[in-house]
Amino acid sequence: MTEKLTSLQLSAEQITAALQGDDSHVTTHVVSLKPVPDYDADAIKAIREKLGITQRVLAFYVAVSPRTVKSWEAGKSHPSKTARRLIQSVQSQPNILKLVFQ
Secondary structure (H helix, E strand, O other), rough: OOOOOHHHHHHHHHHHHHOOOOOOOOOOOOOOHHHHHHHHHHHHHHHHHHOOOOOHHHHHHHOOOHHHHHHHHHOOOOEEEEEHHHHHHHHHHHOHHHOOOO
16 A cells, blocks of 8 residues: 655655665755954944944844843954854845844
């Protein structure tokens, strides 16, 4: 008796096959990322002001406290690589904020 596989079952079988060395059903993509930029205090503040957002909004987007953003802008601390990547994304694509805050 033949049974029809659901897409989830088919995916599970393809993953199992790939783990066993059969990658005939796997598509891979190579993606190159730009280096994570370094932002100093003035740059962070300038980006935030250009976007017309408060420290609180930037903090929410980057998932840190408003106090942390204030510390970055005062030059007392520096954003992590993850935070810098998020700042880079909102700097290059400001519409991301609209998606986040819908």
